[in-house]
Amino acid sequence: MSKDFENFKMTLRRIEKKWQEKWRKQGVFDAKPEPNKRKYFITVPYPYASGPLHIGHGRTYTTGDVIARYKRMKGYNVLFPMAFHITGTPIEGISARIRAGDEESIKRNRYYISLYEDDPETVDRILKSFENPRNVANYFSSVISSDFDALGFSITWKRRFTTGDPEYNAFITWQFKRLYELGHITTGTYPILYCLKEENAVGEDDILGGDEIKPEVMEYVGIKFKLNDNLYLVAATLRPETIFGVTNIWINPEGQYTLARVNGERWIISKDSIIKIERQGYKVEVVEEFSGWKLIGKYTDVPGSDRKVPILPGPFVDTDEATGVVYSVPAHAPYDYAALVDIKRNPGEYGVKKEIVEMLEPIPIIRIEGYDIYPAKDACEKYGVKSQLEKDKLEKATEQVYKDEYYSGVLTVGPFKDWRVSDVKPKVVEWLEGMGRAVKIYEVSALKKPVVCRCGGKVIVAVLENQWF
């Protein structure tokens, strides 16, 4: 850079500082009451005080400043206050991660602080103070204020506040009450994404990589298969209409399962699912824990029929997905078909007796154009699936079959014979509920699992009462 330009830059900086100093001393942006002047109030969504400003902030607040200055020139008495957003979980998350020694967070915040502080000891002292979330909010709101001043924004600093101030909270409470009175909002019981470590609701912004993995609440139907009087194995499904084609139940033999008293009944579900259903409003009391092997070879009934089906080992079953119990419909689910073929080929390898599996055959219950009698078998052959371990091929086969069955499948058996698959689901759920055999189970769905909060806590679905929406 040329020396002339350097000098020119220094001169500009000096002029800038001189005028900013004068504005401050004379309080030209203070907006004192002037009854004879027309009033103008402007506010811009306040910055979240969890880090320094970025270029997008520069654009947003410059827009507000331009309008404020224009109105002043037009003779208005302009009030342009500024606040700092300090509520919500992101600031708490920063403190929690620093307290836990999370290297990435420590590195990032050290960098942020060093943008403002030269002395390494000062940087360390401020970083240490970030273990308390209040200090994170105070530090960043203070440096952002200085940055706004350096940009020359015509802010009415006498009216500075934060979203943590009691006056502000009273205002928000008033707003909610007013909207409620007018009937624009309501309260109710609602399933939401929930962090188990912080014990609070979380949104996409609170979840690690949330904008990429798209976490959502998904509703499963839990179907109760009876083992004996008042003892149920609760299998979770997204396709309850396939209940008519169930041939067996899959349990992860190495997984941990729990016998628990749930709302007065006795349920067997995975150990991982206990905390989830507790948070979903079920009254749960754990009686006993055991490995999946204990269930293998036992038989359950099939709701609405007089059939009995065996419980078989399915190493692919994820005990942390819904109830960790899955029912098998090999005629219409490629995973189930591949697993059944494997276990029939070599029952000994899976630790089951030949007699239990040799009689098992897929039960076709849905007819679709362009498929043979067993759509899952067709799809496995089309995608070249050789065993239950070929996950990529099985995913493709599953997607294809589920889509085709949903849009063009028709039930061929049972009380809903001739119903289209796309219409029948609520009817089947109602029918199962009528027999006391269906419950709602919520699970987190995401493009990639596990779903973890920024604080490091596990994210589940909780059902909370008195939620505003």
Ligand SMILES: [Zn+2]
């Ligand atoms: Zn959390």
